[in-house]
Amino acid sequence: MKTPLTIVKVGGNVIDDPVALDAFLQDFATLQGFKILVHGGGKRATKLAADLGFESKMIQGRRVTDGAILEVSTMVYGGLLSKNIVALLQKNNCNAIGISGADANCIVAHKRIVKDIDYGFVGDIDAVNTKSIKVFLSNGMVPVFCALTHDEKGQLLNTNADSIASNLAIGLASEYEVSLIYTFEKKGVLRSISDENSVIESIDSLSYTTLKEAQVITEGMLPKMENCFHALNQGVAKVIIGNTKVLLGKEPLFTTLTL
Amino acid sequence: MKTPLTIVKVGGNVIDDPVALDAFLQDFATLQGFKILVHGGGKRATKLAADLGFESKMIQGRRVTDGAILEVSTMVYGGLLSKNIVALLQKNNCNAIGISGADANCIVAHKRIVKDIDYGFVGDIDAVNTKSIKVFLSNGMVPVFCALTHDEKGQLLNTNADSIASNLAIGLASEYEVSLIYTFEKKGVLRSISDENSVIESIDSLSYTTLKEAQVITEGMLPKMENCFHALNQGVAKVIIGNTKVLLGKEPLFTTLTL
Numbered sequence: 001m002k003t004p005l006t007i008v009k010v011g012g013n014v015i016d017d018p019v020a021l022d023a024f025l026q027d028f029a030t031l032q033g034f035k036i037l038v039h040g041g042g043k044r045a046t047k048l049a050a051d052l053g054f055e056s057k058m059i060q061g062r063r064v065t066d067g068a069i070l071e072v073s074t075m076v077y078g079g080l081l082s083k084n085i086v087a088l089l090q091k092n093n094c095n096a097i098g099i100s101g102a103d104a105n106c107i108v109a110h111k112r113i114v115k116d117i118d119y120g121f122v123g124d125i126d127a128v129n130t131k132s133i134k135v136f137l138s139n140g141m142v143p144v145f146c147a148l149t150h151d152e153k154g155q156l157l158n159t160n161a162d163s164i165a166s167n168l169a170i171g172l173a174s175e176y177e178v179s180l181i182y183t184f185e186k187k188g189v190l191r192s193i194s195d196e197n198s199v200i201e202s203i204d205s206l207s208y209t210t211l212k213e214a215q216v217i218t219e220g221m222l223p224k225m226e227n228c229f230h231a232l233n234q235g236v237a238k239v240i241i242g243n244t245k246v247l248l249g250k251e252p253l254f255t256t257l258t259l
Numbered sequence: 260m261k262t263p264l265t266i267v268k269v270g271g272n273v274i275d276d277p278v279a280l281d282a283f284l285q286d287f288a289t290l291q292g293f294k295i296l297v298h299g300g301g302k303r304a305t306k307l308a309a310d311l312g313f314e315s316k317m318i319q320g321r322r323v324t325d326g327a328i329l330e331v332s333t334m335v336y337g338g339l340l341s342k343n344i345v346a347l348l349q350k351n352n353c354n355a356i357g358i359s360g361a362d363a364n365c366i367v368a369h370k371r372i373v374k375d376i377d378y379g380f381v382g383d384i385d386a387v388n389t390k391s392i393k394v395f396l397s398n399g400m401v402p403v404f405c406a407l408t409h410d411e412k413g414q415l416l417n418t419n420a421d422s423i424a425s426n427l428a429i430g431l432a433s434e435y436e437v438s439l440i441y442t443f444e445k446k447g448v449l450r451s452i453s454d455e456n457s458v459i460e461s462i463d464s465l466s467y468t469t470l471k472e473a474q475v476i477t478e479g480m481l482p483k484m485e486n487c488f489h490a491l492n493q494g495v496a497k498v499i500i501g502n503t504k505v506l507l508g509k510e511p512l513f514t515t516l517t518l
Contacts, residue, residue: 075307091411091412103355153350
C-alpha cells in the first residue's frame with residue numbers, strides 16, 4: 001500500500017483574486033497528508049511586462065518568451081507569487097517551501113526545439129528529481145512549485161504549470177498513490193459551456209474520444225485533458241478537474257478522469 | 260568535534276557584475292563541506308523601482324520599505340537574483356536551493372518597531388529554524404538565502420543580508436563549527452581607505468575599540484563589525500572579512516576577527 005500524495009494545480013484566476021487565493025490557501029493548508037501545490041502565473045506578469053514597456057511577442061497566437069519576458073516571469077512567478085503564497089500558507093500552519101525546478105534540481109527541462117516557431121525560453125520537461133522532493137515531504141515540508149524549470153546549464157525556462165503538475169504526479173507515482181487535482185474556474189468539464197452545472201462527472205478514454213468528436217471538449221481543454229490521460233496512463237491513481245472547493249469536499253460537482 | 264559549516268555573504272557589488280558573479284559562484288561551488296550562501300540585493304531592485312516610477316522614500320538618510328518597494332524586493336531578491344544564482348550553481352554541480360526566511364519557516368522576524376522612524380516592511384530577526392536548515396544540509400542541498408524574512412502572520416519583510424548571515428551563523432553554531440565569511444568590495448578592513456593593500460589582518464575586541472576611537476573604522480563598517488563581534492560572542496568559531504577570492508585561498512590578504 002503506497003502512501004497517498006495529493007498534487008494540486010491552482011490557476012491564474014485564483015492567483016489574481018486575493019480573496020479567492022486566501023480562501024483557497026486556507027483550504028489547501030487544512031488538507032491532510034502529503035501534498036504539493038503547483039501555481040500558474042496569473043495576469044501579474046503580463047501587467048509587469050506592460051508597465052516596463054516590454055511588448056509580448058506573439059507568433060501564430062502563441063506567446064514568445066524572450067529574455068526580458070523570462071526575467072519578468074522569474075520575478076513574478078519565482079519571487080512575488082511564490083514567496084507570498086508561502087508566507088500565507090505559513091500563516092495557516094502549513095510548512096510551505098516555494099521552489100522552482102532549478103531549486104534542488106527538482107525539474108530538468110530543455111529549451112523547446114525550434115520547428116516552425118521559436119518559442120524562446122520555454123522548457124519541455126525531461127526529468128523530475130524525486131529524491132529532493134521526497135526529502136521535503138518526509139520532513140514535513142510542503143513543496144510549492146512555480147512555473148519555472150532549468151536546463152542544468154544555467155538557463156531558467158518558463159514551463160507550463162499544468163505540465164509541471166502532471167510530470168510531478170507521474171514522477172512520484174511509483175512511490176506514492178498520487179491524486180492529481182487540477183483546479184479551474186469552472187466546476188469541471190462542462191457538457192454545455194453556458195450551463196455552469198452541466199458537469200460531466202466521469203470521463204474515460206472511450207467517452208473522451210466521443211466528447212472530442214462531438215466537439216463538446218474543444219480548444220483550450222484539449223491539452224489539459226491530454227495531460228490528464230497521460231498521467232493516468234503513467235500510473236497516477238486519480239485525476240480530478242474541478243473548482244477550488246473540491247479540495248475539502250465543499251463542492252459535490254467535479255469531473256473524475258479514468259482510463 | 261563539530262562538523263565544519265561555511266556561511267558566505269556576498270554583496271551587491273558582485274551581484275551587479277555578471278562576470279564577477281559567475282567567477283564567484285564557480286568558486287563557491289568548488290568550496291568543500293557544508294555551506295550556505297546569503298546574497299544581498301545589488302542595484303537591480305533600485306532600477307526596477309525607478310523603471311516602475313516608484314520613488315524610494317528616504318527618512319533621515321534611511322530607505323523606507325513601503326508596500327510597492329517590498330513587492331519590488333520580493334520580485335528581485337526572491338525571484339530574479341535567487342533563481343538565477345541557483346541555476347548558475349546547479350550548472351557548476353552545486354545542488355543549490357534558493358529560499359527566503361518564509362520558506363520552510365527558516366527565519367522568523369518582526370516588523371521593526373516604530374520609534375522615531377517607521378522603516379515600513381523591514382524585519383528584525385527573532386529566530387532561525389535550524390531544523391529545516393539541517394534537513395537541507397544533511398541531504399546534500401546548499402541553501403541560498405535572499406534578504407527576505409516573514410513574521411509567521413503572512414507578512415514578508417525586507418531584511419538586511421548581513422544580519423541574515425550572522426543570525427544563521429549564531430543559530431547553527433551549537434551544532435556546527437561555523438566559519439562566517441563576509442565578502443566585500445575591499446580586501447578586508449583597511450587601515451587607510453586610499454590604500455587597497457593596507458588590510459588589517461587581525462582585529463580583536465580590544466583593537467576594535469582602539470580603531471573606532473582613532474576613527475580608522477567608521478560609518479558603514481560599524482554595523483558590519485558589530486554583527487561580526489556579536490556572532491563571535493554567540494559561539495561562531497571564525498569570522499572573516501575579505502574579497503570573494505578568499506574563499507579558495509586565492510587572496511592572501513583578509514581580515515580575521517577574534518574576541
